[in-house]
Amino acid sequence: MESLGSGGDASGRGDAPLVTRRRELDAVSRRAVLDAFGPPRAVWTPPDDPSFVGWGAAATLSADGRNRLTQLQVSADRLFAHIDADDAPQGTRPRLVGGISFHDAHQPDPPWTGFDSARFVLPQLQLTWTDDSAWLTANAVGPDDPAAVDDRVEDALAEIEDATPSGRISEPPGVTSRKRCPSRERWREQVRAAIDRISGGDLQKVVLAQSLSVELERELSLPDVIARLDIAYPDCQRFLVQPGDGPVFFGATPERLVSVSGRTVETVALAGSTGRGDTTEEDEWLAAELLDSKKDIHEHELVADAVRTQLSPYASSVQTGQRTVRKLPTVQHLQTPITAELDDAEHVLTLVEALHPTPAVGGLPPDAAWETIKETEAFDRGWYASPVGWFDAAGDGAFAVGIRSAVAEADRATLFAGAGIVADSDPDREWDEVQLKYGPMLDALE
Structure with missing residues (x-):
């Protein structure tokens, strides 16, 4: 495995060419591929764009500290400086996939073993599904013989053709025990303390999170849990990142952080929540109440205004x-969709740095919210509520916010969810909202 450190090439091969070869293939089951190939691996399945699975590591980029995204961009530019590639659709080009932690001072301690402060992998093999076909891409950094990459493609094709799903999608593994952090009473204290800060003028909003650690009856099947999320949440971004033999971070997030294609930027403000009704009439009543809720509209507009402000230094227009x-x-x-046209071409990582953390997962003002979160929460968020996604040699890419997510290993998982606290928040209502947000992951596990 080629290992590229932040701002430098640990192997001393930063000028080595990146050799990429591709083949088109017949329809293939993603579940079968996930079952057949081991870590490191990644899954990216957006609701309206090509999806892909990557496995193996042709190169790994990592960084930490306040300048971690700048360091990653420098390393990526070196990696992509010399590409020996055949012709194929744009969506099949080599891409780095991974994410960053919520706090830049994150340490990869359990349950986040292997999840650095910032870590991206260039897969050895990448399978991309477009509208009407599938493509296999093989990558190698500085191979002794470029023809060996062609051989790798052919060998992988044979393995994929032999891969078949192992029967029907299994039932969820089941949950045998739960441990919450914080307790309900401690949560009330945290919310009241945050409201006091808001009343004192230090804060406008802060997002406080909870964790739910569960033990499972059986080990988690990654192909099956992703298949269940695909069925239940087709309109959300499904993702999976497993950097090594240990834990896996996965989820079905409704929140796009940012996507960049050329000079076009797309993002969304997502804040303000309510439950679903038991009947169509109740559901519509709850939706109408949400659209008319002063508390939720205030929380939402804080997010939308902040996103527009964060994009404006780079954009000729924001819509x-x-x-x-x-x-x-x-x-x-x-939700409110937001689009922008850039003044100049910008790397997607530049915009990730400008937008993270959004007020939807952090708060306002950002620094005061950041400090409140660090002082209040009794667990490490790790990659929860953080940017997860991919980027290519052109600096185009797509990132989601890693909410509605869990980190799991073997028969244990830790789920995360949060709620936005503003001046008129009620601690018990916010507690109930968090429990709703555990739903996607709990449904996939029990």
Whole structure:
């Protein structure tokens, strides 16, 4: 495995060519591929763009500290400086996939073993599904013989053709025990303390999170848990990152952080929540109440205004769409699409750095919210509520916010969810909202 350190090449091969070869193939089951090939691996399945699975590591980039995304960009530019590639669709080009931690001072301690402060992998093999076909891409950094990459493609094709799903999608493994952090009473104290800060003028909003650690009856099957999320949450971004033989971070997030294609930027403001109704009438009543809720509209507009402000230094224009209700199986959100045209071409990592953390997962003002979160929460967020995604040699890419997510290993998992606290928040209502947000991961596990 080629290992590229932040801002430098640990192997001394930064000028080595990146050799990429591709083949088109017949339809293949992603579940079968996930079952056949081991870590490191990644899954990216957006609702309206090509999806891909990557496995193996042709190169690994990592960085830490306040300048971690700048360091990653420098390392990536070196990696992509010399590409020996055949012709194929744009979506099959080599890409780095991974993410960063919520706090830049994160340490990869359990349950986040292997999840550095920032870590991206160039897969050895990448399988991409476009509208009407599938493509296998093989990558190698500085191979002794470029023809060996062609051989790798052919060998992988043979393995993929032999891969078949192992029967029907299994039932969820089941949950035998749960441990919450914080307790309900401690949560009330945290929310009240945050409201006091808001009343004192230090804060406008802060997002406080909870963790839920569970023990499972059986070991988790990654192909099956992703298959269940695909069925239940087709309109969300499904993702999986497993950097090594240990834990895996996965989820079905409704929140796009940013996507960049050329000079076009797309993002969304997502904040303000309510539950789903037991009947159509109740559901519509809850949606109407959400659209008319002063508390939720205030929280939502804080997020939308901040996103527009964060994009404006880079954009010739920023356009805001209509605020609507986003309906998910267990929760409804206020959402507003936001698009921008850039003045100049910008790397997607530059915009990730400008936007993270959004007020939807951090708060306002950012520094005061950041400090409140670090002082209040009794667990490490790790990669929860952080940017997860991919980018290519052109600096194009797509990132989601890693919410509705869990980190798991063997028969244990830790789930995360949070709620935005503003001046008129009620601690018990916010507690109930967090429980709703555990729904996607709990449904996939029990």
